[in-house]
Amino acid sequence: DTAVSQTPKYLVTQMGNDKSIKCEQNLGHDTMYWYKQDSKKFLKIMFSYNNKELIINETVPNRFSPKSPDKAHLNLHINSLELGDSAVYFCASSQDLVLAGGSLPFFGEGSRLTVL
Amino acid sequence: GESVGLHLPTLSVQEGDNSIINCAYSNSASDYFIWYKQESGKGPQFIIDIRSNMDKRQGQRVTVLLNKTVKHLSLQIAATQPGDSAVYFCAESYSTDKLIFGTGTRLQVFP
DSSP: OOOOOEEEEEEEETTTTOEEEEEEOOOSSSEEEEEOOOTTTTTTEEEEETTTTEEOOOOHHHEEEEEETTTTTTEEESSSSGGGGGGGEEEESSSSSBBBBBBOOOOOOOOOEEEO | OOOOSOOEEEEEETTTOEEEEEEOSTTTOOEEEEEEEETSSOOEEEEEEEEEEOOOEEOEEEEEEETTTEEEEEESSOOGGGOOOOEEEEOOOOSSSOOOEEEOOEEEEEO
């Protein structure tokens, strides 16, 4: 069983479309994250949720809307896709909010989004 | 500020040699540091961490060194193996609720 699973793994779409990426974790963690990795491999946090509550929103355009229906799921919806949104999006989860040896983000395998 | 890199540096080593990957972090208030390994097509995986009250920590074949004076972190990999080929990221935390990732270094291991 995959601990943090994301779907789809690959997504190719046209500018202006709306798309979603889904994430589920079966680790029983309370905190989930979305990270964006650009073409230069730079990895940056976008959002974090703790027990379905938004904790971090890192000045991400409001075209990006995360939704956490329960603490095991954190989906990412993107409206009006732009070329610059092309990236690999990683979902992650951790035991809780406080970063420590036993509670670090555990990453999924990523979803590669290509906007044409 | 954030450690933003423009290029992905590459370190090439021969199998069996030791590797040293360096990282400059940005915030002198950061108190927790982590090294992640990212293999091609995968997400980052935790390798080792260190708190700011330490200057060295050892794991299995890996050692992390922290120099707070110059805000420098290094990851040493002993007897590098082909399976160590990956991109390595350092990450810092100063508010305990998020990680700031460094640029990343690609490690290539040759037979």
